[in-house]
Amino acid sequence: xxxxxxxxxxxxxxxxxxxxxHFEVESNQEDIIFSPTQLAEKxxxxxxxxxxxxxxxxRELLQQLPNLKMVANMAVxxxxxxxxxxxxxxxxxxxxxxxxxxxxxxFGWALMMATARRITESEHWLRDGQWHKxxxxxxxxxxxxxxxxxIIGMGRIGQAIARRSTGxxxxxxxxxxxxxxxxxxxxANHAQxxxxxxxxxxxxxxxxxxxxxxxxxxxxGAAELAQMKPTATLTNLARGGIVDxxxxxxxxxxxQIAAAGLDVFENEPRFNPDFLSLKNVVLTPHIASASEATRxxxxxxxxxxxxxxxxxxxxxxxxxxx
Ligand code: GLV
Numbered sequence: 207x208x209x210x211x212x213x214x215x216x217x218x219x220x221x222x223x224x225x226x227x228h229f230e231v232e233s234n235q236e237d238i239i240f241s242p243t244q245l246a247e248k249x250x251x252x253x254x255x256x257x258x259x260x261x262x263x264x265r266e267l268l269q270q271l272p273n274l275k276m277v278a279n280m281a282v283x284x285x286x287x288x289x290x291x292x293x294x295x296x297x298x299x300x301x302x303x304x305x306x307x308x309x310x311x312x313f314g315w316a317l318m319m320a321t322a323r324r325i326t327e328s329e330h331w332l333r334d335g336q337w338h339k340x341x342x343x344x345x346x347x348x349x350x351x352x353x354x355x356x357i358i359g360m361g362r363i364g365q366a367i368a369r370r371s372t373g374x375x376x377x378x379x380x381x382x383x384x385x386x387x388x389x390x391x392x393x394a395n396h397a398q399x400x401x402x403x404x405x406x407x408x409x410x411x412x413x414x415x416x417x418x419x420x421x422x423x424x425x426x427g428a429a430e431l432a433q434m435k436p437t438a439t440l441t442n443l444a445r446g447g448i449v450d451x452x453x454x455x456x457x458x459x460x461x462q463i464a465a466a467g468l469d470v471f472e473n474e475p476r477f478n479p480d481f482l483s484l485k486n487v488v489l490t491p492h493i494a495s496a497s498e499a500t501r502x503x504x505x506x507x508x509x510x511x512x513x514x515x516x517x518x519x520x521x522x523x524x525x526x527x528x
Contacts, residue, residue, distance in 0.1 A: 207231075208228065208230050209228075209229050209230070209253040209275075209516050210229065210230040210231075210232070210251055210252045210253055210254075210255060211230070211231055211253065211254040211255060211256065211512065211516070212231075212234075212248050212249055212252045212254075212255045212256070213225065213231060213232070213233045213234060213255075214240065214245070214248070214255055214256065214257045214259045214261050215234055215237055215239075215257070215260065215261075215280075216233075216234060216235050216236070216237035216260065217233070217256070217280070218501075218502060218505050219503050219522070221318060221505040221506060221509055222235075224509055225256070225509055225512070225513075226460035227516070228513050228516070229254070229516070230416060231447075231528075232248065234338065234479075235258075235398045239260050239459045240261070241249045242262065242266070242267060242358070244266065244452070245261060245267065246267055246270045246271065248400060249267075249271050249274060249278055250270070250273070250306075251269065251273060251351070252271075252273065252274060253273055253274065253275045253276070253516055254274070254275060254276040254277065254278070254512050254515065254516050255276075255277045255280050256277075256280060256508050256509065256512055257277055257278070257279050257280070258279065258281060258286070259279070259281050259283060259286045260286070261286060261350075263277050263286060263287045263288065263291075263292060263299070264288040264291060265288060265291040265294075265298075265432055268288075268291055268294075268295040268297060270298075270343070271295075271401075271407070273363065274295070274297050274300075274302070275296070275297060275298065275515070276297065276298040276493055276511075276512060276515035276516055276521070277292070277297060277298070277300075277514060278299075278300045278508040278509070278511040278512040278515070278521070279299070279300065279301045279302070279303055279304060279508065280431060280497070280504050280505055280508040281301060281505075282301055282302055282303050282306055282345075282353075282363075282495075282527060283417060283418060283445055283465045284299065284301045285417070285418040285445060286295060287525070289297050289525060289526060292526050293526050294512055295312050296487055297507075297526065298509035298515045298521060298524060298526045299519045299524070299525040299526040300512075300515065300522075300523040300524055300525055301377050301523055301525055302503075302504040302507040302508055302511075302523065303362065303523055304358070304362060304476050305475075305495075305503040305504070305507050306363075306495040306500050306504060307342050307362045307363050307479035309494070309495055309496075309497045309499075309500040310363050310366075310415075310443065310448055310494045310495050310500075311366035311367045311369075311370060312330060312370075312497075313443070313469070313493070313494040313495070313496075314363070314367045314415065314441060314443045314494065315367065315370055316354060317374055317441050317443065317466055317467035317468075317469060317488060317490065317494075318350070318413060318441045319350060320466035320467060320488045321439045321441060321465045321466060321488045322347050322348045322349070322350055322411060322439050322465070322486075323345075323347040323348075323350075324345045324347045324455050324486075325488070326463070326488045326489075327345065327485050327486070327488075328344075328345045328373075331345075331346065338523040345528065348410065348411075348412065348437060348439060348464060349522075350374050350376065351374045351375055351376070352374075352375050352376065353374075353377075353411060353468070354377045354378075354408050354409055354410045354411070355367075355368070355377070355379070355399070355409065355410070355411050355413065356377065356379050356380070356381075356405040356406070356408060356409025356410075356411065356412045356413065357378065357379075357380040357381075357405070357413045357415065357437075358380070358381050358382075358402065358405055358412070358414050358415070358416055358425065358426075359382060359414060359415040359416025359417070359444060359462055360380040360381075360382035360386055360394070360397065361382075361415070361416070361417075363415050363443070364368065364380065364382070364394075364413070364415045364416075365386070365390060365393070365394045365397075367413055367415065368380070368394035368395050368397050369393060369395060369511055371395045371396055372395045373455075376395065377398075378394060378395045378397040378398065378401070379394065379398050379399075379400045379404065379405055379407045379408055379409065380394075380397045380398070380399060380405065381399070381400060381401060381404075382399070382416075385399045386399070387452060398425070399442050402425075402430075406430055406433040406434050407433055407435075408458075409434070409438055409441045410435065410438055410439075410509050411434070411435065411438065411439050411441070412434065412438060412439065412441065412450065413441045413443065414440070414441065414442045414443065414444045414448055415425065415443050415444050415486070416444050416448065417444070417445070418444065418446075418447050418448055422447075423447050423448075423450070424448070424449070424450045424453075425448050426440070426442075426449045426450065426453075426454070427450040427453045428445055428450065428453040428456070428457070428470050431457040431462055431463060432457075432462065433456065434462075434463050435463070436461065436463065436464065437464050438463050438464060439463070439464055439466065439467065440463060440465075440467070441465045441466070441467040442466070442467070442468050442469065443470065443494050444470060445470050446470045446471045446472040446474050446477075447472055448470075449468075449472075449479045450472075451471060451472045451477070451481070452478065454466060455478060455480045455481060455484065458460050458484050458487055459484060461486075463487070464486065465486040465487065466487045466488070467487070467488040467490075468481070468488070468489055468490070469490045469491075469492055469493065470492055471492075473493060474491075475484070475491065475492075486490050503514045507522075507523065510522060510526075511524075
C-alpha cells in the first residue's frame with residue numbers, strides 16, 4: 207500500500223500527479239488555509255505532508271500525529287517548523303534551498319530599484335491622471351550605480367544579490383552570523399565584512415535577506431533605523447518580523463529614511479494598513495521566488511524530498527537532526 211500524504215496547499219497539478227505515483231494523496235486545490243485543528247485532523251492518518259509557511263509544525267500538533275514521518279516545506283525558510291520538536295517526535299523536515307537563489311536575487315534588485323527610483327509611486331500618479339507636463343524635479347530618486355549596498359544576511363541569496371552589483375559599480379558591505387571565505391567575498395563583488403552598525407551607518411541601499419528566528423526578530427527597529435542615512439532605502443526580502451513594521455512606518459512617515467521596498471510583513475497577509483497611506487514604500491505580496499520556473503522547481507524539490515524520505519532514503523535537503 208502506498209503511504210498517505212497531505213499536500214497542504216494548492217500546487218501545480220503535474221506535481222500532484224507525480225506525487226500520486228508514489229503516495230495516496232489528499233490535496234487541497236481549493237487552497238484552504240487550515241487552522242491548527244483542521245491540520246491535525248487532516249494529518250492524523252498521514253505519513254507525510256508537503257507544506258508551505260502557513261502550516262505551523264509544532265509540538266502541540268506533533269503530539270497528535272504518531273503516524274507522521276516527514277514534512278517537506280516548499281520554501282527555503284522554515285521558521286514555521288519547530289525543528290527540535292520534530293527531531294524529538296522522529297519527524298524528518300526538509301526545505302527547498304538553492305533552486306530559488308537567482309530568482310529571489312533578481313527580485314531583490316527589482317524591488318530595490320523600484321524603491322530607489324520611485325517606480326510604483328510615479329506609476330500610481332500617472333494612472334491617476336496627474337501627468338500634464340515634464341518637470342525637472344518630478345520623482346527625484348536615489349542612484350544605485352556608484353553607491354554602497356549594505357546586505358544583512360549573506361547566505362546564498364545575499365551573495366547572489368551582491369554578485370549582481372558589479373555592473374552597477376557598487377561597493378558592497380555586509381553583516382552575517384559568520385564571515386564568508388575570502389573566495390566567497392571576492393565572488394560577491396569583493397564584499398567587505400563589517401559590524402551591523404557599520405552596515406546601517408554606511409549603506410545607501412540596505413538589503414535584508416537573513417533567516418527569521420527568535421534571535422533575528424526585529425533585527426531592524428527604531429534604534430537601527432535611527433542609525434541609517436536619511437537618504438537610504440531599505441529592502442526586506444527576508445521574513446516579516448525581521449523588521450519592526452511599526453517602527454519602519456514611523457521612520458518612513460518622518461523621512462528618517464528615504465524609502466522602503468517590502469515583500470514580507472509582520473502578520474502577512476494582514477499587514478499593517480498604515481503602509482498604504484505612505485508614498486515612499488513599494489509593497490509586493492511575498493513574491494520574490496515567484497517565477498514560473500522557480501516555483502515549479504521548488505514544488506518538485508519538495509516532492510523529491512518527500513519521495514526520498516518516505517522511501518527510506520536520505521532527503522536531499524534534510525533539516526531535522528534525528
Ligand atoms: C519564501 O519566502 C521562502 O522561504 O522560500
